[in-house]
Amino acid sequence: MTPPLHIAVVTETFPPEVNGVAMTLGRMVQGLLARGHRVSLTRPRQHAGDAPPVAPGLTTTLVRGLPIPGYAGLKFGLRAPRLLRRQWRADPPDVVQVVTEGPLGSSAIAAARELGIPVVSEFHTNFHSYSRHYGLAWLEDLIAEHLQRLHNRSRMTLVPSRRLGLDLQRRGYRNLRVVARGVDTALFNPARRSAALRAAWQVGDQDLVVAHVGRLAPEKNLPLVLGSFAAIRRHAPTSRLLLVGDGPARARLLRDHPDFIHAGMRHGEDLAAHYASADLFLFPSMTDTWGNVTLEALASGLPVVAYRMAAAAELIRHGDNGMLAEPGASDQFVRAALDLVTRPGARHRAAAAAPRSVAALDWERIHEQLLAALREAIARPMSPPAGEAAYRCIAEP
Secondary structure (H helix, E strand, O other): OOOOOOEEEEEEOOOOOOOOOHHHHHHHHHHHHHOOOOOEEEEOOOOOOOOOOOOOEEEEEEEEEEEOOOEEEEEEOOOOOOHHHHHOOOOOOOOOEEEEOOHHHHHHHHHHHHHHOOOOEEEEEEHHHHHHHOOOOOHHHHHHHHHHHHHHOOOOEEOHHHHHHHHHHHHHOOOEEEEOOOOOOOOOOOHHHHHHHHHHHOOOOOOOOOOOEOOOOHHHHHHHHHHHHHHHHHOOOEEEEEEEEOOOOOOHHHHOOOOOOOEOOOOOHHHHHHHOOOOEEEEOOOOOOOOOOHHHHOOOOOOOEOOHHHHHHHOOOOOOOOEEEOOHEEEEHHHHHHHHOOOOOOOHHHHHHEEEEOOOOOHHHHHHHHHHHHHHHOOOOOOOOOOOOHHHHHHHH
């Protein structure tokens, strides 16, 4: 029987914060603790009343942080190399898992390498692509170079899909390993559909509710959501657009489109009911490396229209459980959405196929993938060869 591990996790974000990285990491930590492993978590203090979660096997250290521009209520951690070295000398972890690439994560990689502790990093977010949406396109190449250097200093970089891994490999990333993402099919499923909720939205049984769940921000390509819905409503005039989430674009959307269903932030069973009570899901983002909302929508019985990227490229079978458009082809995206609305029976067949397409993505299997990757990183030499080994890691399921 393999001994339990002590895993030092360094991250900018963790539940109860609401974003894909926090949700995924929270699930991963739960899985590690449930298997008897010990987790030492280091993250920024987000606000004055920030209270670390209490759980057997989990210890939390809060460090100083600064607000992230455009992300209200979320801070990035400042460098803390002395603190990390002191903690890890006193209680050495078997492996350091760096989840986010800010100053805190960068200092964690440096401290771990200095102490000879194996480091695993994770690639969650295309931060270099975000810059163009906030008037900082001139930073894109610099950020991309920083991310590559940072990840190549770890023994292994975890990516959510083989497609992303191959793309990063072409850009010079080494030692990549696929660890997929799961979905809670007990929470997100068609049985959560609520007649009472639809009545509160003032929609009838035959009215179409088109949903978008996620951060309401420029990087999510919201103009294409609006354009696609406008095209849908020309064919189905009683359709309504459901927006679940918050962000810098919400105030303008509320002002310009009071007829939309503005649900704001939703959580748990309430969020699941919002998914299942809709009829079609639009996800035109080109910056997400995975997109947990794609899995949640499919599990809830919603056909998904998305670009052939991230989770959609892995999970959507074009014409079966949803529709795909080639990345950046906005006209093709709109036509794909219209196809599901106008082709007789297409949306209902896709809705029936959607939950089946993610039924096998339970978190227990994902937790075992993560543990296998961590143990592999621990067993590796400090600087493994980059060529064949890097490709082998991507190719593994």
